Amino acid sequence: MNIVCVGAGSMAESMVHGWIQKKILKPEEIAVTNKSDKERLEFLKDEYGVKIVQEEKNELKNADFILLAMKPKDVEAALTSIKDKLSGDAVILSVVAGVSIQTIQKYVGNLPVARAMPNTSAKIGKSATGVAWSRYVSTNQQHDLRNLLSSIGGVTVVEESQLDAVTAVAGSGPAYIYYFAEAMTEAAIQNGLSPGDAKKLVRQTFSGAADMLQHEDFAELRKKVTSPNGTTAAGIAALEKNDFKGIVSQCVEQAAARSQALGREFE
Template sequence: MSNETEPTVSFLGCGSMNEAILGGLLAGGMSPASVTATVRSAERAATLRQLHGITVLATSEDPEANRRAAASADVVIMGVKPVGTIELAREIGSVLKPTTTVVSVAAAISLAMLEAALPAGQPVIRSMPNTPSRLGKGVLSISAGNHADASLMAQARKILGSAGTVVDIPEEQVDALSAVSGSGPAYVFYLAEAMAAAGVELGLDPGLAKILATETVAGAGFMLAEPDADPTALRRAVTSPNGTTEQAIATFDRLDLPAIVAAGARAASNRAQIITEELDN
């Protein structure tokens, strides 16, 4: 992005998800001068300044930090916890420029809830990223609010695209997407934990087992990222007839691992719906 054309972006709240997006944007070439962030503590603010070279305001030192950051922004990315998102939207609403796009990465906060908390006509986009965005390898969805036109969606797509793959989806599919890609990194890390534990059970040193599991999962991820990679074809290529891998896969099938994964994803999606209903009441 060139400094002449890139928008000013303010990250309100800079926990793991917003910092992941922030890191991806900066790694993708966005100028630190175009970015402002807000956090609670002065210590956290100092850490982010040192790490990223951006302007960071601490609400513990300046109660107006969120409003100051929002007032100067072309794009505001709200990254506080879902329970605080609507309150934050109300806090900044009166200082926003009418053209400022508000992007929320909070799970369970609907576009309708955001639009009701912000000034009438404010452009709103809902995004569901995941933590690999920190490495520029994330998946980030975008769903348009009533006043986010094609040009604003394109702007959001360009900004978030530096953090990974951006997919446009209707809002009614956000919970399903979150159950796959939003929570998905945790599933993969859980698999790596289980593989390491299996290695220990088979007699490997715990440190070695962790290395083997971690590097295997990471390496497989690189293979999946290759052009035209297909997970089924990759799996079959490793699964020789009557071989050791075939025995492992047969065991997973007997225990119905796909059904277990599907049940977990459904539970995540259902929980998101419940949280939305709780926060909307």
Template sequence: MSGEFSGMLSEQFICFYGAGSMAEAIARGILDKELVSSKHISMLNRSNKERQQQLHLQYGVQTAMQGKSNEQYLQQADIIFLAMKPKDAAAALRGLKPLLKPNQLIISVIAGLSISAIQKLLGSEMAIVRTMPNTSSTIGLGVTGISYSAAVTEQQRFIAETMFDSIGVSLVIDESMQDAVTSISGSGPAYFYYVMESMIAGAEQAGFTREQAELLVTQTALGAATMVQQTQEAPAELRRKVTSPNGTTQAALEAMQAGGLQKAILAGIKRCAERAAEIGRTIEEDI
């Protein structure tokens, strides 16, 4: 069955409504895995011709500079990715509404925008996929939370998951968990970068050059993540293994605990999920 669906995917026309970094990451993954021909992918933005030209030259995708209007690409598409900024979503979807056909698949990568809000803006029970990828998708190491509307078929589910697996891994979840996914994996890379920034600053204070500090911290972070992945051991267990009683690591961890590191991380995750919900409510209030 999956082979049959794979053949169907290669025949699909895909339109990215919004041409930012996330749209580019998904398009790159699709093309790198040779799921769809570049001639079957269009990427649209408002009027940035330089961006359109760069995408066409780099990936061979179609833009408004290749002869068709944005409206024509949207009408032609089998799959439409909603990849505009949240503040532009309501107006953009209202404009999209008269162009749609009943059998099109709508995939949203817009933080906070619910399936019900998309349905209200489009005015019909379309097949809608709500997703939350993260920025690591740009190097094929992303993770994406995926939720489906009732109208999404088994074939469309396979197509959606295949596309997001081309940029990392995907996890199908109930839509009620989407704000939580945003707070863990969607915004999560920034948390690790923040910790790395602090460790680099500590290395510089210890006397290392900036270049040496970045090398030490980056390789340490990479090694730690790879250890968890390859050993399949829990982070807590790996931490215990490297923490000798009354040793240097224990002293460091005790200082971090006393400084409230875990409490701060948990508070940040909670606030991120709340903010995602607030963005969604703001969009819905604009409907």
């Protein structure tokens, strides 16, 4: 299997790292290109052993998958520059937020196109990924897509109309959790812990809680930790007083709305 990554940012790197680490792909089966950052391409080549797409772009002709991983504003230029090199057998797999399958096909024709929204936890094989595909993606290609994406984490097949919500929850979600971890660490330091101990305790708390989430209902887990009139109850009460769920709801709504807006810019 051969993959060409068009775009070489953190998302592409996370996926490449995950595929190589899980031995789904060999480094020589992956080629990378971007708009102009040659230093970035050389870094990926040295770090992972992948190939750099040459000026003739012949690597595109032999690709089974073309991973689109650039910024939304660069999609048109990227697709225009590669469309003449694409074969009808290649699946275009886009991880670009907001840009629809229909928009991509406007530039490349009726090639098989899939949209996925993974997150950077792909780097350690723990991405939460939503995926949708066009009617031109064959059953065998759907199977290959599932295998490719499941090698870097969990995969949920959704309708394309649901991908804005997937983007807001799974794609952007790790940043919300990291931000919460930052806030907990700062609060721990303000309450007397050293920065080192605060970070250590927060990391282990998140790690243990994440493992517990795999086995039990979220609300039940919270209730088991929250004894009446106890310390956890006091903390939860402060969150409720400040409309914690409402804040999270606004966070997801705003992220989803931004994903929709990015899509409208290209319609």
